[in-house]
Amino acid sequence: MNHDSICDEDLIAYAMGEQCNGSTERIAAHIVACADCAATVQRLVTIRQVCITDDSIAPPPETRVRAYGMFRRTLRLINEEWMAAQCAVGSAA
Numbered sequence: 001m002n003h004d005s006i007c008d009e010d011l012i013a014y015a016m017g018e019q020c021n022g023s024t025e026r027i028a029a030h031i032v033a034c035a036d037c038a039a040t041v042q043r044l045v046t047i048r049q050v051c052i053t054d055d056s057i058a059p060p061p062e063t064r065v066r067a068y069g070m071f072r073r074t075l076r077l078i079n080e081e082w083m084a085a086q087c088a089v090g091s092a093a
């Protein structure tokens, strides 16, 4: 399967339910035909679900800030206000 038209950021945004620069349909069609990308999306969805539902261990605020910095550099598609809000929630806890 040709992955040239699909980048990691596309798969991450798709798994997070974000708009993918207007290419949601293109990514959906790709993962139907590509087992590798479908597996990647499934892993990302699983990770997202764990992050949303597992509040048993809250990372320290500095870990959230560091993660925010890492993701901000690599994931331009994710809404920065949402990410900042996640860090604010962590530092308030």
Ligand SMILES: [Zn+2]
Pocket: 001, 002, 003, 006, 030, 034, 036, 037, 038
């Ligand atoms: Zn693929």
